[in-house]
Amino acid sequence: MNELAISAQGLTKQFKTRGGMVTAVENLSLRVTPGETYGLIGPDGAGKSTATRVILGLLTRTAGESSILGFDSMADSYEIRERVGYIAQQNVLPADLTVMENMRFFAGVQCVSAEAQKKRIPELLAFAGLSNFTNRLAGRLSGGMKKKLALACSLIHEPQVVMLDEPTLGVDPVSRREFWSLLGDLRAEKGLTIFVCTPYMDEAERCTQIGLLYGGKLIAAGTPTQIKGLLPGHLLEFTPAQFAAAQQRITGMEGVLELQTYGEKLHVFVDDVGARKAQIEMALAAEGIAHDDLREIEVRMEEAFISLVQQQTEKVGV
Amino acid sequence: MPKSLRRLAALIRKEVTQLLRDRRGLAYMLGLPLLQLFLYAYAVNTSVYHIPTAIVDQSRDRKSREFVQALVNSQYFNATLQLENGAEVMTAIDKGQVRAGVIIPPHFAADTDRGSATVLMMLDGSDSASVSSGYSAAALVAQSYASHLATEQVQRKGIRTSALAGASALPITTSTRVLYNPDMIDIWFLLPGLAGLILQTLAVQQAALIIVRERELGTIEQILITPTRPLELVLSKMIPLLALCLLTMGVVVGIGVFWFGVPFQGSFFLYFWLTLLFIASSLGLGLLFSNRARTQKQAQQQALLTMMFGLLLGGMIYPRSAMPAIPRFIGDLLPMTYFVRASRTIFTKGVGLRFVWTDMLALAIYTVVVVLLAARNFKKRLD
Numbered sequence A: 001m002n003e004l005a006i007s008a009q010g011l012t013k014q015f016k017t018r019g020g021m022v023t024a025v026e027n028l029s030l031r032v033t034p035g036e037t038y039g040l041i042g043p044d045g046a047g048k049s050t051a052t053r054v055i056l057g058l059l060t061r062t063a064g065e066s067s068i069l070g071f072d073s074m075a076d077s078y079e080i081r082e083r084v085g086y087i088a089q090q091n092v093l094p095a096d097l098t099v100m101e102n103m104r105f106f107a108g109v110q111c112v113s114a115e116a117q118k119k120r121i122p123e124l125l126a127f128a129g130l131s132n133f134t135n136r137l138a139g140r141l142s143g144g145m146k147k148k149l150a151l152a153c154s155l156i157h158e159p160q161v162v163m164l165d166e167p168t169l170g171v172d173p174v175s176r177r178e179f180w181s182l183l184g185d186l187r188a189e190k191g192l193t194i195f196v197c198t199p200y201m202d203e204a205e206r207c208t209q210i211g212l213l214y215g216g217k218l219i220a221a222g223t224p225t226q227i228k229g230l231l232p233g234h235l236l237e238f239t240p241a242q243f244a245a246a247q248q249r250i251t252g253m254e255g256v257l258e259l260q261t262y263g264e265k266l267h268v269f270v271d272d273v274g275a276r277k278a279q280i281e282m283a284l285a286a287e288g289i290a291h292d293d294l295r296e297i298e299v300r301m302e303e304a305f306i307s308l309v310q311q312q313t314e315k316v317g318v
Numbered sequence B: 001m002p003k004s005l006r007r008l009a010a011l012i013r014k015e016v017t018q019l020l021r022d023r024r025g026l027a028y029m030l031g032l033p034l035l036q037l038f039l040y041a042y043a044v045n046t047s048v049y050h051i052p053t054a055i056v057d058q059s060r061d062r063k064s065r066e067f068v069q070a071l072v073n074s075q076y077f078n079a080t081l082q083l084e085n086g087a088e089v090m091t092a093i094d095k096g097q098v099r100a101g102v103i104i105p106p107h108f109a110a111d112t113d114r115g116s117a118t119v120l121m122m123l124d125g126s127d128s129a130s131v132s133s134g135y136s137a138a139a140l141v142a143q144s145y146a147s148h149l150a151t152e153q154v155q156r157k158g159i160r161t162s163a164l165a166g167a168s169a170l171p172i173t174t175s176t177r178v179l180y181n182p183d184m185i186d187i188w189f190l191l192p193g194l195a196g197l198i199l200q201t202l203a204v205q206q207a208a209l210i211i212v213r214e215r216e217l218g219t220i221e222q223i224l225i226t227p228t229r230p231l232e233l234v235l236s237k238m239i240p241l242l243a244l245c246l247l248t249m250g251v252v253v254g255i256g257v258f259w260f261g262v263p264f265q266g267s268f269f270l271y272f273w274l275t276l277l278f279i280a281s282s283l284g285l286g287l288l289f290s291n292r293a294r295t296q297k298q299a300q301q302q303a304l305l306t307m308m309f310g311l312l313l314g315g316m317i318y319p320r321s322a323m324p325a326i327p328r329f330i331g332d333l334l335p336m337t338y339f340v341r342a343s344r345t346i347f348t349k350g351v352g353l354r355f356v357w358t359d360m361l362a363l364a365i366y367t368v369v370v371v372l373l374a375a376r377n378f379k380k381r382l383d
Ligand SMILES: Nc1ncnc2c1ncn2[C@@H]1O[C@H](COP(=O)(O)OP(=O)(O)OP(=O)(O)O)[C@@H](O)[C@H]1O
Pocket: A015, A016, A017, A022, A023, A024, A042, A043, A044, A045, A046, A047, A048, A049, A050, A051, A089, A199
């Protein structure tokens, strides 16, 4: 048996559309070891869902290889389906079944024995905080509760791997936090391998390994710290009064590696904080641009991601 | 219990819960067939004119000759043969020389004057159109000619004859229903076929939508990710619908028998099995459409086409014997064709398995083939 929980090599998926072939995932390679929480991070349309579905065998692949727990995504579909839990991006639990009926249904199709169901269903409902809603129709649950029900249903057969496609989409911040703490419990208690797709950078920080997906391609992979470490230099943040003018002035200045906009703020990557901070302040003063303090801040996943995407597009542009 | 059966049980329980929870869908499934039944019953007129008819005039008086003339004048009958007795008429019908026979017993004129005249009408039960038109026409003529023709005596006699002969032999009666709406009698002959058309339409349509709908909604994804096999999924969609369609069929036939007074001559047990096979094969066909279609619209169109073919080619209205080879072959591809023939035989002739087993076997084979095809065509993936 393969020691990898999930693996993909050179995975490519193209869709035939009226406008021709669309490449949704291109030459994707990734390795997820058991017990890891792997985050596939990327903006809308990056190909996260497509990659997940191809790995699960829900879509055919155009090229490459992929497997879960050593089972090939295409050839061993049923072995995979017995051992993996999945929450699709669109909430697709039968809305006209109650919470309990949903749990029973998924337990039934996964052939969970009656005794095991008696024990596990109440446990999972309590875990998901749904014990008081067993008779409510799934369609009448709040967004966060729907996702928790989906999680509970996907765990009913005690899978070794769960794959969650944007599990916090359309969920309020409090419920998002709750959901992630449930995932944390699962990893700690059961050693579950979790594969999660998300566009939220703050969620990426909670993963042990991440892959950044952009335009169907994996542009970086590693631990969150490693990814952030890929960035050159240090990060300065400030809010100028004349945004466009400040942006124009600073671009291309000596020692400025990269400039990102962040709402009303400017994020400036510099090679040396001490030297460049004074230099920028002087330049702005010369132009008569008022601004608040320039401060050095910790690089977050968000800045790292934007930076990596910019590098990528520059490479393609050249 | 094998895993496959456990999964099937879980899937069926889910389908049943969802079906029962969808009140509007249920009302539609039970209501639409009844609407169709009443519409067809009151609106369809399948009159056939100039039915070749054998005449047995045992009375040979002025009134009997007038009666025969009135039948011919009605345009519904052509007096093509003169015979001696009922047995000869039966033979002529069996040989296909005539489609109907009119037997006027001795002393017709005298009996008419006394108000107790009886005329026996024999009609070829295998040709619903002639039977229904002939019956209504004869009933009308009988009424206009001698409005107080006796009924009971004749009815008993008629039933005896039909049991004896195996071919439909129907009395001329002057029941109030005939008096107010002569064409209503069509339903007697239409019902066994009409039930087939209505149920095939319902079964194919419901089944055709059921899987492709989940595909369009996206709910199929969460089912596909379970270890459910295609055949299990197909059967789980089919079995609850089968129960529902059987119920609907029971209601349709029940209304036909108790409301429209259609006589049911055969064995209910046999009829149940015939119906079961027929509905199973229709559902299988619908599921095959559902698994091949990309959108609900496509599936709906295929279901509609099946209904049209069923109406025209299934033998309910137009006799299949008169069809050219290609339409007849298309008819052979419809479950309805087998059902209509067998249904009529059981309904009106009251004969046993011996006469309908070929059609039932055909439906059984049809069901197996089409369900396996549906499972094969089920897409295990999203693309
Ligand atoms: N069935 C399909 N047919 C054609 N193109 C498709 C299909 N599914 C996805 N695509 C295209 O593939 C690309 C990747 O889509 P995908 O849904 O995998 O992205 P995603 O990262 O999951 O985005 P989102 O955050 O919006 O869910 C998109 O450009 C999309 O339009």
